[in-house]
Amino acid sequence: MGKTVALVVAAGRGRRFGGDLPKQYHDLAGRMVLRHTLAAFATNPEVDMVRAVIHPDDRQLYDIAAAGLPVLEPVPGGASRQDSVRLGLESLAGLDVSKVLIHDGARPFIDAGTIGRVVAALDSHAAALPVVPVADTLKRGKDGFVADTVDRDQLFRAQTPQGFRFAEILAAHAAVLGEELTDDAAVAERAGLKVTLVAGSEDNVKLTTAADLERARRLFEGPGEVRSASGYDVHCFEDGSGCWLCGVLVPHDRKLKGHSDADVALHALTDAILGAIAAGDIGHHFPPSDAKWKGAESWRFLAHAASLVTAKGGRIVNVDVTIICERPKVGPHRAAMAARVAEILGISQDRVSVKATTTEGLGFTGRKEGIAAQAMASVWLPR
Known part of the structure; x- marks a missing residue:
């Protein structure tokens, strides 16, 4: 199986938004709109790589938005959104991509x-x-009056990310070069691809006007929420000396066996943090x-998990680790x-608890x- 890539399209100027600053770089709860969007994909275990398509003039702004996120180098967009998507798709050739998710950079509320x-x-x-289904009654107007009522049954509002098998959407975009279609699903339809519908989210709104941004800011102004998760890991002993536990080399007449330095405590804690933000497990990353990763220091795994919390605009509230062994003494x-x-x-340090216990000779x-x-x-995360 090839990789799944999120292609975030952020090359637009946002003329309906007003002002000189493109909407994807406006502040939203202390972070740029685009950072919220990039972080949603960069921290998602279903996504292997993230690439943004940006306007060439925006590189300095983009670097601020993407700082510290595990994303690919951005590529420049074209004169239209459709051109930008095509250029982004072409940049992915040779990266062993099987699935691509094409998403608007100004949709920061995309959920897992x-x-x-x-x-x-x-x-x-x-x-x-x-x-999402159309909920409002629809009217067709003519000359300032209602002409008729439109049956809303089987009518939907399209969102992003729109997902495609990579080779097929790349070929579809090449085939409509020079045309202007409304979205990538329309490009797929023109190529004869059947587009299946999946449930979107009412929260997954696109920021089009300044009023949209103000509504988005009010959503982020709430108290946020605290999420908790657990982690568990096991490593056996092998010949050697000293065990890495919680990033400390503890003297012992044996060592722990593993692909990395086998720090069982940091592995469990890494999984707990990843679980709290629904970012998969340590084996995925x-x-x-x-x-x-052979012989890698496990503190790097934990630091990566912490960076993903930061990427979501969150913070670690507290952690608790229990080490279970007879020896060495903790x-x-x-x-x-x-x-x-x-x-x-x-x-x-007062937010970190490290404990130890034995199993009374059992197991x-x-x-x-x-x-x-x-x-x-x-962890605390903004709503």
């Missing part, structure tokens, strides 16, 4: 559920369009099948462990065959 439904639909369909190193975790996460930890760890993490 909509992304997941679009990606899943591409397993059995060439194209997928997120939609750092697959053990990838040779570049007590003498507990303070150093808590200090190291706090340092990696960039939070105060594999009781037989001193390895170490287990469980962790909890709570």
Whole structure:
């Protein structure tokens, strides 16, 4: 299977928005609109890569919006949105892409559920369009008067990301070069591709006018919410000396076996933080099948998870780690462990708890065959 890529189209000037600053670079709850959009895809486990298509004059603004996010280099757009999408698609050739999600940069409220439904639909369909049913009564007007009432049954409002099998949408865009169609689903339709409908979200609005931005700001002005999740990991012992636990090398007559440095406590904590923001698990971000992570320091995994929280505009509230083993003794190193975790996460030490327990001689930890760890993490995220 090839990769799933999100192509975020952000090359427009937003003339209906007013002012000199393109709408995707306006402030929304302390971050640029485009950063909210990029972060939604960059932190989603269904998406392997993210690339933005931007106006050549906006590179400095883009670099501020994308700072610290795991995204590909942006590419310049064209004279129209359709040109920009085509150029973005062409830039993905050679990257082993099988699915592409094309999304408007000015839709910062895209949720993981909509992304997941679009990606899943591409397993059995060439194209997928997120939609919401039309709820209002529709009228057709003529000369300032109502001409008739339009039947709204089977009418929908189209949203993004619109998902496609990469090779097919690339060919479809090449075939309509010079034409102007309303969206990428229309390009697919012109090429004879059947576009399946999936549920969108009423919150997934596009910011078109200054009034839209003000409404969006009011949504973000709420108190936010705290989300919590747990993590668990196990590693067995092997010949060696010393175990990495919570980023501290603890003296022991054996070491833990793993593709990385096998820090079982940091692995559990990384999974807890990723779970709190619904960003998959440690294996998705750092697959053990990838040779570049062989012997890697596990603090890098935890720091990555923390950066994804920041990317969403959130913060880590507190973390709690329990190390389960007979040996080595954790007590003498507990303070150093808590200090190291706090340092990696960039939070105060009073927000970090490190504990240890045994299984009273029961199970594999009781037989001193390895170490287990469980962790909890709570993060605050804007609504």
